[in-house]
Amino acid sequence: MPEAAPAPSSGDRIDRVRLSLVFLPLATPVGDGTAPPGRHQSLTEVAFLFTEIGTVDGCRGLGFSYAKRAGGPALYAHAKELAPQLLGEDPNDTGRVWEKLARAGSSAGRGGLAAQAIAAVDIALWDVKARRAGLPLAKLLGAYRDAVRCYTTLATTPVAELVDNAQKAIAAGVGGVKLRLAQPDPAADLERLRVLRERLGDGVPLMIDAGQQWDRPTAHRMGRVLERSNLMWLEEPLDTYDTAGLAALAAELDTPVATGEPLTSAAEHARLIEAGACDVVQPDVPRIGGVTPFLRIAALADHSGLSVAPPFATELHVHLAAAYPRATWVEYVDWLEPLFNERVEVHGGRAVVPDRPGLGLTVSQKAVTWTTDHIEFTETA
Numbered sequence: 210m211p212e213a214a215p216a217p218s219s220g221d222r223i224d225r226v227r228l229s230l231v232f233l234p235l236a237t238p239v240g241d242g243t244a245p246p247g248r249h250q251s252l253t254e255v256a257f258l259f260t261e262i263g264t265v266d267g268c269r270g271l272g273f274s275y276a277k278r279a280g281g282p283a284l285y286a287h288a289k290e291l292a293p294q295l296l297g298e299d300p301n302d303t304g305r306v307w308e309k310l311a312r313a314g315s316s317a318g319r320g321g322l323a324a325q326a327i328a329a330v331d332i333a334l335w336d337v338k339a340r341r342a343g344l345p346l347a348k349l350l351g352a353y354r355d356a357v358r359c360y361t362t363l364a365t366t367p368v369a370e371l372v373d374n375a376q377k378a379i380a381a382g383v384g385g386v387k388l389r390l391a392q393p394d395p396a397a398d399l400e401r402l403r404v405l406r407e408r409l410g411d412g413v414p415l416m417i418d419a420g421q422q423w424d425r426p427t428a429h430r431m432g433r434v435l436e437r438s439n440l441m442w443l444e445e446p447l448d449t450y451d452t453a454g455l456a457a458l459a460a461e462l463d464t465p466v467a468t469g470e471p472l473t474s475a476a477e478h479a480r481l482i483e484a485g486a487c488d489v490v491q492p493d494v495p496r497i498g499g500v501t502p503f504l505r506i507a508a509l510a511d512h513s514g515l516s517v518a519p520p521f522a523t524e525l526h527v528h529l530a531a532a533y534p535r536a537t538w539v540e541y542v543d544w545l546e547p548l549f550n551e552r553v554e555v556h557g558g559r560a561v562v563p564d565r566p567g568l569g570l571t572v573s574q575k576a577v578t579w580t581t582d583h584i585e586f587t588e589t590a
C-alpha cells in the first residue's frame with residue numbers, strides 16, 4: 210500500500226491489477242513503408258502491455274498500450290514498478306492517479322515509455338468508469354456522433370494492386386484511403402497518386418502520408434504540387450519535431466497538414482497546436498499516456514479550430530474521435546482484431562461506436578496464448 214492517503218473516496222477501491230506482456234504476430238509483415246530502404250527493420254510483431262484492473266465493488270477495466278519494434282519489455286518493466294501504487298486508490302480519480310504514477314516514474318520522464326506504461330492503466334480506469342456507468346466510453350465522455358469517418362492506409366504495392374486494394378476497402382465500407390509516399394523518385398509517387406485518383410474518382414477522400422521523409426524545401430515544393438490533388442490532408446511532411454518548419458508549411462498550403470503520431474505527451478502536442486504547426490492533430494492515445502492527456506489535447510485543438518484524427522488502434526480511438534466536437538477521422542487498422550473477441554464494425558464510410566459498456570473489448574484466447582509474461586498485484590487483507 211502507498212503511504213499517501215487516497216483522495217475522498219467514492220466508496221470504491223482498486224484491489225487487483227494484472228499486467229501482461231503480449232506479442233501480437235502480424236499476418237503480413239509490414240515493410241519499410243514510407244521509410245527509405247534500410248532505415249526500418251520489417252515489422253513482424255507488435256508488443257502490447259495489457260492492464261486489467263479490478264475493484265472492491267466488482268468493477269473491472271481493460272487498458273493497453275504498445276510498442277512497434279523495440280520497447281515492449283521496457284514498457285512492461287516500468288508498469289510492474291508502478292502497479293503496486295494503484296492498490297487502494299479510488300479508480301474514479303483518473304487525473305490524480307495519472308499524476309501520482311507520473312511523479313513516481315518522473316526520473317524516466319513524462320513522455321515516451323513512462324507515459325505509455327501509464328497509458329495502459331489510464332485507459333483501464335476510463336474503461337472501469339464507463340462500465341460502471343453502463344455506457345460506451347464515447348457516451349461517457351459526451352458523444353457527438355455514433356460513427357466516425359474512417360480511412361485505411363494502403364500497403365505499398367505496385368499501382369494495379371494499390372487501386373485494387375483501395376476499391377476493396379471502399380466496397381467493405383471504409384470512407385477514404387491514404388497513400389504512403391515511398392518511391393525514391395517523387396515523380397513516381399505523383400504518378401501513383403494520379404492513377405489512384407483517376408480510378409477512384411473525385412468523390413473518394415484521399416490522404417497522403419510522407420512519413421517525415423522530406424526536408425523543408427522538398428516539403429514546400431511537393432506541397433505546392435499536391436495542392437491540385439484535393440487531399441483531405443498531407444501527413445507528416447516533415448520531422449514531427451520540426452515545429453517551425455511545419456508551421457511555415459501549414460501557413461503556405463491550403464491542403465491541411467496532419468501530424469503528431471510520433472509524439473508521446475500532451476505537452477508536445479500543445480507546442481504543435483500553439484505554434485499553428487498543423488491543421489489535423491494526430492494523437493495516438495496509448496503513445497501520449499492515455500485518455501486523460503488526450504482530453505487536454507482535444508480541448509486545445511477544439512479551441513484552435515483544428516481537426517483531430519487519432520491514428521492506429523481503431524478499437525480505442527473510435528470512442529475518442531466520436532467525442533470530439535469538430536470534423537474527425539479514425540484510421541481503420543485490423544491489426545489488433547485477433548487480440549479481442551469483438552470487432553470494429555465499419556459501414557457507409559464510418560467506424561461504428563460499439564454500444565457495449567466501456568471500450569467494449571474483452572481479451573481473446575489467442576492473446577492469452579501470445580502472452581510471454583504476466584504478474585498480478587492484489588490488496589493483502
Ligand code: MG
Nearest residue numbers: 418444470520
Ligand atoms: Mg501516421
